Each structure stands twice: as C-alpha cells, then as structure tokens.
Amino acid sequence: MLTCCAQSKSRSVAAFLLISMLFSCILSSTSSEISDYEYQGSDPCEFIDDLSFDSNSANASITWQTDLGPRLPGSNASQNLRTSIIENLSDWTFEESSHQRENFTLTNLVGTFSPVNSTGQNVVFVAHYDSRYMAERDENESMRDKPIDGANDGGSGVAVLIELGKIIPQMNLNHDVTLFFSDAEDQGIPGGGYPLTWSYGAYAWVENLTESYKENISAYIVIDMIGDKYLDFTKVTDTSNQLWETIVPITAALGMMDEETDCNGEYGIDIFNPNRTRGVIDDHVPAHEAGIPAINFIDINYGEDAERWGGYWHTHEDTADKVSAESLGLIGNILEIGLRTSAWTLEPSQINNEELDNNSTTNSDSNLDDSKQKTIEKSVVVGYISIIIVSFILVLILMADISLKL
Numbered sequence: 001m002l003t004c005c006a007q008s009k010s011r012s013v014a015a016f017l018l019i020s021m022l023f024s025c026i027l028s029s030t031s032s033e034i035s036d037y038e039y040q041g042s043d044p045c046e047f048i049d050d051l052s053f054d055s056n057s058a059n060a061s062i063t064w065q066t067d068l069g070p071r072l073p074g075s076n077a078s079q080n081l082r083t084s085i086i087e088n089l090s091d092w093t094f095e096e097s098s099h100q101r102e103n104f105t106l107t108n109l110v111g112t113f114s115p116v117n118s119t120g121q122n123v124v125f126v127a128h129y130d131s132r133y134m135a136e137r138d139e140n141e142s143m144r145d146k147p148i149d150g151a152n153d154g155g156s157g158v159a160v161l162i163e164l165g166k167i168i169p170q171m172n173l174n175h176d177v178t179l180f181f182s183d184a185e186d187q188g189i190p191g192g193g194y195p196l197t198w199s200y201g202a203y204a205w206v207e208n209l210t211e212s213y214k215e216n217i218s219a220y221i222v223i224d225m226i227g228d229k230y231l232d233f234t235k236v237t238d239t240s241n242q243l244w245e246t247i248v249p250i251t252a253a254l255g256m257m258d259e260e261t262d263c264n265g266e267y268g269i270d271i272f273n274p275n276r277t278r279g280v281i282d283d284h285v286p287a288h289e290a291g292i293p294a295i296n297f298i299d300i301n302y303g304e305d306a307e308r309w310g311g312y313w314h315t316h317e318d319t320a321d322k323v324s325a326e327s328l329g330l331i332g333n334i335l336e337i338g339l340r341t342s343a344w345t346l347e348p349s350q351i352n353n354e355e356l357d358n359n360s361t362t363n364s365d366s367n368l369d370d371s372k373q374k375t376i377e378k379s380v381v382v383g384y385i386s387i388i389i390v391s392f393i394l395v396l397i398l399m400a401d402i403s404l405k406l
Contacts, residue, residue: 055329
C-alpha cells in the first residue's frame with residue numbers, strides 16, 4: 001500500500017509523462033509534415049525504347065564548337081555560339097544577360113520551355129559554354145598562356161544540352177525546363193587559393209533569381225566534362241543526396257553500374273559509382289549555396305588511366321578527337337530518361353515545403369504551402385490546448401494532495 005505522499009508523487013509523475021508524450025507527438029507530427037517528401041519517378045525500363053537523344057549529332061557539335069575558336073567571354077566565337085544555339089532551338093524562349101567581372105564582361109544565355117499544362121516546377125540543366133583562357137597544365141611551357149580548344153571541358157556539356165533541347169518539346173512534359181548556358185566558369189585563377197574566381201556566370205545568375213523562382217526549381221543539374229571516351233563519374237561534394245538517389249535506378253537501367261543489372265537483366269560496367277564522392281568546384285556550388293537542390297555530372301579523370309584532375313584537362317590535348325559519341329549518348333540518355341520518368345519533380349502536394357538534404361550543412365529554406373501550413377498550425381494549437389488542460393488537472397491533483405496532508 002502506498003502512502004499519501006507516494007500516491008501524490010505517482011499522480012504527479014503520471015501527469016508529467018502525459019504532458020511529455022503530448023509534446024513529443026506534436027513535434028514528431030510537425031517534423032514529418034516538413035521533411036517528408038520524395039521525388040517522383042517511374043520505372044526507367046519502361047522508356048528505354050522511346051529514347052531519341054542523337055549522340056552522333058552531339059558529337060558533331062563538338063567539332064563545330066572548337067572550329068569557332070576559343071569561346072572566351074566577350075569574343076566573337078562566344079557570340080557566334082550563342083546565336084547558333086538560339087537559332088537551332090526555335091521552340092525555346094531565350095534571354096541573354098551580361099555581367100561585369102574582373103577585366104571582362106560575361107554573358108549568360110538562358111532558354112526556357114514551359115508547356116501549357118506546366119505545374120510550375122522547373123528542372124534546370126546547366127553547361128558552361130566558355131573555354132579555358134590558358135593551358136596551365138600543358139607539357140609545353142611555351143603554350144601554357146594560350147587558350148585551349150575546350151572540346152570536353154565546355155564543348156561536351158553544351159553539345160548534350162543542345163541535343164536535349166531539340167527533343168524536349170516532343171516529350172509531353174508537365175513542368176518547365178531551363179537550359180542555362182553559363183559563361184566564365186573556366187576563367188578562374190589556377191591553384192586552390194582562388195575558388196571565387198571560378199563559376200562567375202553561375203554566381204551571377206543565381207544571385208539575380210527571385211525567391212519565388214528559386215523555390216520552383218526542383219532540380220539543378222550541371223553537365224561538364226562528360227565526353228571522355230573513358231567515361232567515369234561519381235557523386236560530388238556540395239550536392240543533393242536526394243537527387244543522386246534518383247540517378248541510381250536510371251544508370252543501372254542503362255548498364256552504367258557494375259553489380260547492377262540493366263533492363264535486359266545483364267550486369268553493367270563501372271561508369272557511375274554512387275558510393276564515391278569527389279571534391280569539385282563548379283557551377284553547382286552557387287546553386288547549392290543558395291539552397292537549390294543541385295548535382296553535377298563531371299568526369300575529372302580525362303583520358304585513359306588518367307589521374308584525378310589529370311590527363312588532357314586544361315591542356316592543348318583537349319580536342320574533339322578525344323570526345324566520344326557513346327559517352328555523350330550515355331549522359332544524354334540519363335537526362336532524357338530522367339525527364340520522361342518525372343524523376344526530378346516533386347509530388348504536387350509537396351512543392352515548396354521541403355528542407356532538401358544537400359549533402360552538407362547548407363540546406364534550402366522550407367516553404368510550406370497553405371494547406372500543409374494550416375494542418376500543422378491546427379495540430380500545434382490542439383496540442384497546446386491539450387497540454388493546458390492536463391496541466392490544469394495536474395494543479396488540481398497537487399492542491400488535493402496538499403489538502404490531504406493538512
């Protein structure tokens with residue numbers, strides 16, 4: 001038999017535990033409303049037979065780009081490339097924007113395709129179209145101050161985006177797509193001490209976005225240096241884990257992952273390794289820092305048996321003959337399947353209300369839609385009312401215990 005004081009303590013403890021449980025329920029309910037989201041995406045194998053990306057046309061674009069000459073910011077070659085892109089993608093709406101940086105003026109080119117039935121979500125594909133102004137890694141020291149062709153480093157990403165832009169209008173998508181041809185990504189100062197001298201164009205574009213525009217970007221996907229005949233890429237730092245998870249089933253279906261079977265049930269080859277992460281400063285960084293979910297397809301081992309940031313990278317050997325139509329096609333197929341399967345769009349009821357895990361400490365701001373916000377507020381109000389009632393009961397119990405003691 002419990003004493004009076006023991007009974008009092010038991011009743012108090014029970015009431016306290018009840019309040020704690022209510023707090024926990026409220027917090028867990030609110031948390032799940034904020035963070036519970038997922039990208040859409042159907043089975044990639046259902047669309048393998050529908051692929052129409054033209055890898056040979058993309059490969060021919062590499063030679064055409066390098067024949068223009070070095071695509072340095074402000075150059076005639078740069079202007080001619082932008083003009084050609086606009087003329088070849090007549091279904092798109094293009095806008096140029098110029099920005100002064102250091103001792104040159106860069107010009108970004110942004111194309112938008114918005115279908116009539118668009119939900120407003122926006123998948124952004126990014127490729128820098130400028131070429132390197134110097135070849136600091138070339139074996140010939142006398143040639144290191146000369147600009148390079150940039151067939152892979154610059155040309156390959158542009159080639160993929162142009163070919164993708166040709167087929168997107170026929171895909172019957174229900175969301176916006178943006179093709180962002182960034183300038184001055186590759187004009188940075190050599191060495192690791194000047195990270196802010198790279199990706200000038202991407203920083204300029206992101207800095208000028210409105211909050212509403214940023215909130216509608218469901219994926220920001222950079223394509224850079226992916227034309228190498230010996231294609232090999234991994235995850236990179238400062239990117240979105242959720243977006244990388246959407247890439248795994250697509251690359252597996254295309255036979256680009258060893259120990260994973262493709263759509264024909266055959267094991268693939270080791271082209272994409274999701275278990276490795278490489279450090280890269282590129283056009284994905286400004287988006288990531290702004291809270292936009294971003295990833296980057298980039299092969300930093302350029303050439304056969306090339307080491308990290310080695311081989312033909314930033315040398316005069318970065319020429320059109322080093323680029324492979326097959327590699328361009330593999331990347332193009334990833335992007336095409338991703339669009340056809342809606343892999344990079346969020347569920348309609350969860351647009352703009354997710355805190356994206358961006359693989360490091362920088363996360364995007366959560367923006368809850370009205371219906372979810374009202375649901376959360378209602379849950380919190382009900383919870384607090386319950387706590388007040390239970391607290392009042394606890395006070396009555398304590399007062400009764402005191403009366404019994406007296």
